[in-house]
Amino acid sequence: MTRKPKNPNVLTLKESRAIIKSNLAEMKRLEKIKREKKTLEQFTTVMKSNDNVIEIDNLETCFFTDNGVVRSVNKISFDVPKNSVVGLVGESGCGKSVTSLSIMQLVQAPQGQVIGGEIRFNSDELGFNEAGEKICYDVTKMPTLDMCRIRGKDISMIFQEPMTSLNPVFTVGYQIEEVFYLNNPEATKEEARQKAIDMLSLVGIPMPETIVDYYPHQLSGGMRQRVMIAIALTGNPKLIIADEPTTALDVTIQSQILKLLQRVQKDCGASILLITHDLGVVAEMADYVVVMYAGKIVEKGTVYEIFDDPKHPYTVGIQKAKPSLASDAEEELYSIPGNVPNPINIPNECLFKGRCGKRCGKCEGEYPREIKLSETHSVFCHLYDDEKEDN
Ligand SMILES: Nc1ncnc2c1ncn2[C@@H]1O[C@H](COP(=O)(O)OP(=O)(O)OP(=O)(O)O)[C@@H](O)[C@H]1O
Ligand code: SF4
Ligand SMILES: [Mg+2]
Numbered sequence: 001m002t003r004k005p006k007n008p009n010v011l012t013l014k015e016s017r018a019i020i021k022s023n024l025a026e027m028k029r030l031e032k033i034k035r036e037k038k039t040l041e042q043f044t045t046v047m048k049s050n051d052n053v054i055e056i057d058n059l060e061t062c063f064f065t066d067n068g069v070v071r072s073v074n075k076i077s078f079d080v081p082k083n084s085v086v087g088l089v090g091e092s093g094c095g096k097s098v099t100s101l102s103i104m105q106l107v108q109a110p111q112g113q114v115i116g117g118e119i120r121f122n123s124d125e126l127g128f129n130e131a132g133e134k135i136c137y138d139v140t141k142m143p144t145l146d147m148c149r150i151r152g153k154d155i156s157m158i159f160q161e162p163m164t165s166l167n168p169v170f171t172v173g174y175q176i177e178e179v180f181y182l183n184n185p186e187a188t189k190e191e192a193r194q195k196a197i198d199m200l201s202l203v204g205i206p207m208p209e210t211i212v213d214y215y216p217h218q219l220s221g222g223m224r225q226r227v228m229i230a231i232a233l234t235g236n237p238k239l240i241i242a243d244e245p246t247t248a249l250d251v252t253i254q255s256q257i258l259k260l261l262q263r264v265q266k267d268c269g270a271s272i273l274l275i276t277h278d279l280g281v282v283a284e285m286a287d288y289v290v291v292m293y294a295g296k297i298v299e300k301g302t303v304y305e306i307f308d309d310p311k312h313p314y315t316v317g318i319q320k321a322k323p324s325l326a327s328d329a330e331e332e333l334y335s336i337p338g339n340v341p342n343p344i345n346i347p348n349e350c351l352f353k354g355r356c357g358k359r360c361g362k363c364e365g366e367y368p369r370e371i372k373l374s375e376t377h378s379v380f381c382h383l384y385d386d387e388k389e390d391n
Contacts, residue, residue, distance in 0.1 A: 087286030153235035173212035301377035
């Protein structure tokens with residue numbers, strides 16, 4: 001009897017056991033490093049530029065699953081300048097949320113681990129070194145206790161679904177006061193309550209004196225999202241991460257919430273990392289855009305560079321796939337053919353090549369290097385290998 005050939009997509013029991021064993025060893029090693037006592041010098045470094053609030057440098061985050069290692073964020077680098085909105089776009093599963101969770105040190109451990117790179121957070125708590133460089137925290141190495149001091153205060157997050165992020169058993173006022181006490185542990189009960197009322201009024205909630213005693217289930221979706229924004233702003237954060245902040249809301253409420261975010265960003269001087277797959281939202285809100293595909297950055301630049309002069313075939317494709325009022329109703333909507341590659345065992349080559357209409361001989365080689373087209377615009381694609389670099 002001839003043996004059936006092995007299906008390369010199915011793991012044998014032996015292979016599966018070997019993966020689990022090596023994953024367990026690696027997770028144990030990484031968790032041990034996290035628990036080690038560290039001195040301030042071991043989790044601080046210097047900013048590339050003091051004009052940035054956060055600098056992500058070669059960040060690698062993966063999940064150790066029983067099927068293999070999922071490289072959700074694969075060596076990405078980008079900056080969020082002070083007082084700006086950076087839009088992070090890409091299709092579902094490309095690693096946008098894992099990037100934001102890595103910044104917050106909220107990746108689901110022990111399976112999820114940041115295994116490389118730096119996340120430099122420009123905190124006011126740290127001064128300058130002798131060479132005049134701005135000292136900053138490296139979030140990837142920060143002990144959990146130190147991270148708890150800046151999370152929610154200096155860096156805050158607005159999640160997609162406010163009902164699951166707000167605590168159903170506490171009033172919205174209590175949840176705002178909790179963040180206020182983080183910054184002002186000496187504050188009196190009256191001061192904290194007044195702050196909660198002020199914050200609700202800042203985000204446009206009517207009758208804040210009454211709503212402050214409401215529980216999340218007594219509010220509409222739009223009001224809950226406003227409460228989330230109020231909580232996010234209470235600590236005067238330098239960076240707000242908004243992960244799909246309007247996806248769970250209807251269109252009219254969406255635009256109110258986006259306008260509110262834009263207003264508070266200007267008034268409070270915070271920066272926003274806006275994660276979305278809605279290009280319309282990005283075009284309206286963002287100063288800079290970072291385009292991700294399969295855990296990698298494929299293009300980044302100012303909003304004008306990305307929308308008026310997109311270079312990467314994937315960026316061009318997602319813009320073509322955006323529905324427009326001007327398009328013919330009979331015309332079928334464009335969609336990029338094919339699927340995102342399997343995130344396990346990702347090869348070192350262009351990950352878009354299976355779906356790219358511009359694929360050429362060079363694309364069979366290694367992953368394209370970063371090609372700088374201007375000081376702010378860069379692309380990772382072999383089509384531009386011969387481009388003269390500005391920098
Ligand atoms: N807890 C987990 N365990 C295993 N894999 C995970 C886990 N969380 C995320 N991933 C994987 O990481 C990759 C990136 O996921 P992520 O949630 O960042 O995508 P996303 O870009 O935010 O997508 P969406 O637009 O749908 O929110 C996906 O392939 C996902 O399957
Ligand atoms: S490197 Fe080649 S396959 Fe990849 S996006 Fe560019 S042209 Fe397409
Ligand atoms: Mg997501």
